[in-house]
Amino acid sequence: MSLWETLGKLDWTPFLLSFKLAGATTLILFFLALPLAWRLSRSSSRGKPLIEALTALPIVLPPSVLGFYLLWGLSAQSPLGAFFEETLGMKLVFSFPGLVVASCLYSFPFMLQPLQSGFEGLDRRMIEASYLAGKGSWQTLWRIALPNIKPSLVTALIVTFAHTVGEFGVVLMVGGSIPGETRVASVAIYELVETMDYATAHIYSAVLLLLSFGVLLGVFVFNRRQKRKHGGFR
Numbered sequence: 001m002s003l004w005e006t007l008g009k010l011d012w013t014p015f016l017l018s019f020k021l022a023g024a025t026t027l028i029l030f031f032l033a034l035p036l037a038w039r040l041s042r043s044s045s046r047g048k049p050l051i052e053a054l055t056a057l058p059i060v061l062p063p064s065v066l067g068f069y070l071l072w073g074l075s076a077q078s079p080l081g082a083f084f085e086e087t088l089g090m091k092l093v094f095s096f097p098g099l100v101v102a103s104c105l106y107s108f109p110f111m112l113q114p115l116q117s118g119f120e121g122l123d124r125r126m127i128e129a130s131y132l133a134g135k136g137s138w139q140t141l142w143r144i145a146l147p148n149i150k151p152s153l154v155t156a157l158i159v160t161f162a163h164t165v166g167e168f169g170v171v172l173m174v175g176g177s178i179p180g181e182t183r184v185a186s187v188a189i190y191e192l193v194e195t196m197d198y199a200t201a202h203i204y205s206a207v208l209l210l211l212s213f214g215v216l217l218g219v220f221v222f223n224r225r226q227k228r229k230h231g232g233f234r
Contacts, residue, residue, distance in 0.1 A: 010200065010203065010204075011188075013179070013180055013183070014183050014184055014185040014187070014188035014204075015185050015204075015207065017096075017180075017181075017182070017183065017184045017185075018164075018165045018184040018185040018186070019165065020096075021096070021099055021100065021103055021164060021165075021171075021184060022103075022160075022161045022162075022164035022165045023161070024100050024103075025100060025103040025104055025107055025160065025161075025164045026107075026111070026157055026160045026161045026164065028100070028104055029104055029107060029108060029111040029112075029160055030111060030156075030157065032104070032108075032111075033108065033111040033112040033115055033156075034115060034141075034146075035141075036051075036055075036112060037112050037115035037116040037119055038115075038119055038137075038141050038145065040052065040112075040116050041116050041119035041120045041122075042119075055108060055109055055112055056109045056113070057109075058105065058106045058107070058108060058109055059109050062169075063106070063167075063168070063169025063170045063173075064169055064173065066105070066106060066169075066170055067102070067169055067170040067172070067173030067174055068173065070101075070102045070105065070170065070173070070174050071093060071173050071174055074092035074093050074098050074101060074102070074174065075092075075093050076091075076093075080092075081093065093174065094174075094175055094176045094178060094181075094182060095175070095181065095182065096175070096181055096182060098174050098175060098182075099171055099174060099175045099182055099184070101174075102170050102171060102174040102175070103164050103167060103170070103171065106164075106167060106170045107160050107163050107164050107167075110156070110159050110160045110163050111156045111157075111160045112156075113156075114152045114153075114155045114156035114159070115149070115152060115153065115156050117152055118149030118151070118152025118153065118156075119145055119149060119152075121149070121152075122145060122148060122149065126144060126148070127140060127144065127145065130143075130144045150226060151222065151223040151226045151227075154219065154222050154223070155219050155223070158215050158218065158219050159215070159219065161215070162211065162212055162215040162216075165184075165185065165186075165208065165211065166186060166208060166212065167184070167186060168186040168187065168190065171184055171186065171187065172186075172187050172190070175187075177191060185204060185207070185208060186208070188204060189201050189204045189205055189208075192204065
């Protein structure tokens with residue numbers, strides 16, 4: 001059987017679910033992290049390190065620990081899970097909506113930190129000039145600050161998307177492996193290895209490997225061009 005015939009017979013549903021999850025997570029996190037990143041970049045309060053530490057926890061916290069607390073927090077035994085199930089009729093554990101909630105928490109720092117870093121690197125005189133021109137904080141954010149941090153913005157969006165596609169521990173604990181519902185690509189690879197279907201696992205893994213490399217290459221190329229455009233290289 002040729003490679004193309006093998007690819008044609010593969011189940012691509014896990015990848016479609018992964019991309020759907022990554023797209024939803026990236027979109028939600030952009031609107032959640034943007035105002036916080038802007039606020040933190042302008043803040044010098046004593047509570048800033050505490051907020052930064054809390055939002056960065058998913059980077060260093062073992063996925064199994066975060067997954068355990070999310071599994072409990074989203075279950076019907078918790079106030080939040082009970083509210084969604086009884087009031088909205090939505091089950092969060094072992095469901096796609098639960099995966100979105102878990103992914104948003106797990107990927108939050110990957111959206112927040114590049115945006116905050118970009119805002120902190122802006123020339124404060126440009127921001128002050130916007131305020132002197134009568135523009136409010138939101139107008140300054142959307143019309144002045146955001147268009148001037150394109151490398152950080154692209155990095156935040158693309159890395160968040162790619163990181164969500166590659167999630168494993170958290171999504172497995174919260175969503176399990178329900179075909180067509182929560183069985184994303186990373187979980188599918190794990191199950192293929194367990195069943196010793198190494199040939200298919202190789203193909204699935206190669207797709208994620210190429211995707212990850214392409215994403216990182218695109219980010220670096222874009223940022224390099226932006227630096228050249230603004231005189232970053234001599």
